[in-house]
Amino acid sequence: MSPRQDTRQLILDTALRLFEERGYARTTMRAIAEEAGVTPSNAYYWFASKDELVQAFYLRIQTEHAERAAMALASGLPLTDRLRAVEHAFLDVIADYHGFGSAFVAIAISPESPTHPLSESSAPAREQSMAIYREVVAGAAPRVPDKVRDILPELLWLCHLGVTLFWVTDRSPGQERTRRLVDATVPLITPMLRVARLPWGGAVVDQVRGALAVAMERAG
Amino acid sequence: MSPRQDTRQLILDTALRLFEERGYARTTMRAIAEEAGVTPSNAYYWFASKDELVQAFYLRIQTEHAERAAMALASGLPLTDRLRAVEHAFLDVIADYHGFGSAFVAIAISPESPTHPLSESSAPAREQSMAIYREVVAGAAPRVPDKVRDILPELLWLCHLGVTLFWVTDRSPGQERTRRLVDATVPLITPMLRVARLPWGGAVVDQVRGALAVAMERAG
Numbered sequence: 313m314s315p316r317q318d319t320r321q322l323i324l325d326t327a328l329r330l331f332e333e334r335g336y337a338r339t340t341m342r343a344i345a346e347e348a349g350v351t352p353s354n355a356y357y358w359f360a361s362k363d364e365l366v367q368a369f370y371l372r373i374q375t376e377h378a379e380r381a382a383m384a385l386a387s388g389l390p391l392t393d394r395l396r397a398v399e400h401a402f403l404d405v406i407a408d409y410h411g412f413g414s415a416f417v418a419i420a421i422s423p424e425s426p427t428h429p430l431s432e433s434s435a436p437a438r439e440q441s442m443a444i445y446r447e448v449v450a451g452a453a454p455r456v457p458d459k460v461r462d463i464l465p466e467l468l469w470l471c472h473l474g475v476t477l478f479w480v481t482d483r484s485p486g487q488e489r490t491r492r493l494v495d496a497t498v499p500l501i502t503p504m505l506r507v508a509r510l511p512w513g514g515a516v517v518d519q520v521r522g523a524l525a526v527a528m529e530r531a532g
Numbered sequence: 533m534s535p536r537q538d539t540r541q542l543i544l545d546t547a548l549r550l551f552e553e554r555g556y557a558r559t560t561m562r563a564i565a566e567e568a569g570v571t572p573s574n575a576y577y578w579f580a581s582k583d584e585l586v587q588a589f590y591l592r593i594q595t596e597h598a599e600r601a602a603m604a605l606a607s608g609l610p611l612t613d614r615l616r617a618v619e620h621a622f623l624d625v626i627a628d629y630h631g632f633g634s635a636f637v638a639i640a641i642s643p644e645s646p647t648h649p650l651s652e653s654s655a656p657a658r659e660q661s662m663a664i665y666r667e668v669v670a671g672a673a674p675r676v677p678d679k680v681r682d683i684l685p686e687l688l689w690l691c692h693l694g695v696t697l698f699w700v701t702d703r704s705p706g707q708e709r710t711r712r713l714v715d716a717t718v719p720l721i722t723p724m725l726r727v728a729r730l731p732w733g734g735a736v737v738d739q740v741r742g743a744l745a746v747a748m749e750r751a752g
Contacts, residue, residue, distance in 0.1 A: 414641045414642040414643060417638075417641050418637075418638030418639075418641055418642075419638075421634045421637050421638055421641070421697075421700060421701055422634040422638075422701070423634060423700070423701050423702065423703040424703060428701060430701075474694070477641075477697075478747070480641060480643070481641055481642070481643050481648060481650075482643065483643035483644060483750075489746065489749060489750075492746050493743065493746045493747060496739075496742050496743040496745075496746045497743045499739055500736070500739055500740065500743065503727065503732070503736040503739075506732075507723065507727055512723070512726075516720070516723040519716070519719055519720055519723075520720065522716050523713065523716040523717045523720065525716075526709065526712050526713045526716045527698070527713060529709060530703075530709075
C-alpha cells in the first residue's frame with residue numbers, strides 16, 4: 313500500500329471510530345481530519361463528503377465479505393450450505409459495526425440519498441456484493457436449474473438486504489437472533505427450487521422475474 | 533369528539549405538519565405547542581415525547597387503513613384480490629405522508645427505539661394492523677388451507693412492512709413504483725398456497741413457521 317493510500321485508510325478508520333463514538337450526524341469532516349492528524353483540505357481531497365466515506369465503508373465491507381466468502385465457497389457444496397456460509401461470513405465482517413449500523417440505514421433510507429443500496433453511487437459496492445451471490449449460485453452442486461439461474465442471484469441479494477436490515481435492529485447479544493434467522497430461512501430455498509422444476513413452475517419463475525424487475529428498477 | 537380530544541388532535545396535526553415542514557429532528561415539543569396555540573405543559577399532558585406522537589400517528593394510520601380495508605373487504609373475494617385491495621388502500625392512506633416517511637423509519641430502525649414496529653410500545657398499532665391481515669385471510673373465497681391459516685397473517689404483515697419500506701425510499705412520481713411492486717408480488721401467493729397443498733408442502737409450511745417465529749420473536 314502506498315503512503316497516499318495509507319492516508320486514505322487512516323481517514324476512513326478515524327471516521328468510522330468517530331461515527332461510533334459520537335454518532336454519524338455529530339461527526340464533521342473537520343473533526344475527522346483533526347483526529348486523523350491531517351489538514352481538512354487533505355481529508356476533502358480523499359472524501360468530498362461524509363456520503364463518500366459511507367460508500368468507502370460499504371466497499372471495504374464488500375471486499376472483506378468477498379474474501380471471507382471465497383474461503384467459504386472453495387469446496388463445491390450444495391446451494392443452501394454455500395448461502396448459509398456466505399451469510400454468516402457477512403455477519404462476521406459487520407459484527408464490529410453494529411454500533412452505527414442504524415445510523416447508516418437512517419441515511420440510506422431517504423429517497424434521494426446517494427447511499428441508498430439501489431442508488432447510482434452505490435453501484436460499485438452493490439455490484440461487488442451481487443457478484444458473491446452470482447458465485448454462490450454458479451458453483452452450487454447439484455447444479456441450479458437453468459430457468460432460475462438468471463434471477464436467483466438478485467433474489468438472494470435482496471434477501472441479504474433484508475437480513476442486513478434485521479441485523480441493524482437486532483438487539484440480541486452478539487446479534488445471535490440474526491444468525492438464527494439466517495439458519496431458519498436458508499433451507500427454504502430447497503422447496504423454491506423444487507417448485508421451479510414442477511410443470512407449473514416456469515410460470516411462477518416468470519412472475520418472480522417480473523416482481524424482481526420492479527424491485528430493482530431504480531438500480532437500472 | 534370531546535373538546536379535550538380536539539386539543540389532542542390539534543397537537544398531533546400540528547406536529548405532523550411541522551415534521552413535514554422542518555423535519556422530525558428539528559421539530560421540538562415546545563415548537564409544536566407554540567404552533568398549536570397551547571402551553572408546553574398542555575402538549576406534554578397529551579404526548580410525553582415525540583416518540584408518543586409517532587405512536588399516535590401510527591395508530592391514526594392503522595385506524596384509517598382499517599376503515600378503508602373494511603370497505604375493500606366487504607365482498608367475499610379471492611385472497612389475492614383482497615390482499616391487493618388492502619395494500620392499495622394502505623398506499624392511499626399514507627400518500628400524504630411521503631415527505632417524512634424516511635424520517636420515521638430512520639428513528640424506528642434504531643435497535644432500542646420504542647417506535648420499532650416490533651417493539652412493546654408499538655404493540656397497539658401492530659395488533660390493529662395485524663388484525664387487517666387476519667381478516668384478509670379469514671374471509672377469502674375459496675377458503676385458505678387450514679395448515680397455513682395460522683401463519684399467513686403474520687407472513688403477509690411482514691411483507692406489508694417490506695412494501696412500506698420500499699414506499700419510503702420510492703422516488704417515482706406518486707410512488708407508483710410501489711403500487712406496481714404490490715401488483716407484481718401479490719399473485720405469488722397463489723403458487724405458495726398451491727405448494728402448501730402438495731404432499732411435501734406440510735414440511736415447508738413448518739419451515740416457514742419456524743422462520744416466522746424467529747423474525748417475530750421480539751414482538752413476543
